[in-house]
Amino acid sequence: MSEFQDVRVVVTGAGRGLGRGIAETFARAGARVMLGARTLAPAEEAVAAIRAAGGVARAVECDVTRHADCTALIAATxxxxxGVDVLIHCAADIPHGGLGSVSDEKLETGLASIAKAAWWLLDAARPHMARAPGGGRFIAIGSVNGTVSVVPGMTAYGMAKAALLAFVRGAAIDVVGxxxxxxxxxxxxIATDNARRVLGEEGLAAYGATVPAGRAxxxxxxxxxxxxxxxxxxxxxxxxxxxMDGGASLAPGSGGRGDILRDRLRAQVEG
Known part of the structure; x- marks a missing residue:
């Protein structure tokens, strides 16, 4: 029997892309998965696919920029x-732009969806995760942007992801007891469906050529x-x-023209 058999897992941003991939992986491992997504239809399609493969899943409409929605997602699970054993915060409303080119509304939406939502989700799930057999697990999907590297024109996004990492470090002490x-x-x-839509397979391959690991x-x-x-x-x-960037942040100056390509591609679809 899998170590994740019947483990109760919540994944935000799970209707598409990276979040869906994470949800499907846990379901294949035997977990019972709750998919939170701002747009419900894609999440319901993911649930149908998980169930067709023999997994257990449900979906809840959840806009993580709203405190009430985060609380409701945990309550629904x-x-x-x-209960809740594992909580994976993958959702992010990416604010594109540097200083002077991002509206207050978009800046707030980015911070709320990425960093504030982590606070709200863990706060709501904490009493349930404290009763999880073997201990609760909170996993935040951050980014190398804003923490170990900088992408031009992505200052707002990088700031929000850096705030998320600060939350992870502080909250780890808050809930360790x-x-x-x-x-x-x-x-x-990450080579998600959205990345393929924006860049195409050729674009992804070109980016991969700039990464030490040789791929996205x-x-x-x-x-x-x-x-x-x-x-x-x-x-x-x-x-x-x-x-997890294939070593790209370890060799930022090694690609020449490839570095320019990499920055442009990451600015469009990273996260």
Missing amino acids: VEAYG DGITVNAIQPGL GTPADIAHACLFFASPAAGYVTGASLV
Whole structure:
């Protein structure tokens, strides 16, 4: 039997892309998954696919920029599955632009969807995760942008992701006494459906050529890291962040024209 059999998992931003990939991976591992998504139709399609493959999943409409929606998502999971063991915050409303080119509304939406939502979600789930067999797990999907690297024209997004990482470090201490771990994953460019739509396979291949690992990341790469942080094997890991960018942030000056391409591509679809 899988170590995730019947584990109760919440994933935000789960209707598409990286969030959907994470949800599907946990469902295949035997978990009972609640998909939170701002647009319900794609999440319901993901639920149907999970169920068709023999998994257990439900979906709830959730705009994580709203405190009430975050609280309602946790309440719906408790009602459906009896509790929450693992919470993965993947949703992000990405504010594109640098200083002077982002409206107050977009700046607030970015901060709320990325950093404030993490606070609201963990706060709501904390009493339930404290009762999770083997301990609760909170995993935030951050970014290398704003933390280990800088992408021109993405200052607002990088700031929000940096705030998320600060939350992970502080909250890890806040809830360690409840048996809950809090960790982050910091991806580079991930080859999601949206990335393929924007860049095409040729564009993704061109980006991959600038990465030391030789390719863009995949949702499966990030999902497998989530499985580790959610597993008993990671019970002694908290307040940590795992950079997953194929080594791109280790060699930012090695690509010449490739660096320019990489920055342009990441500015469009990173996260």
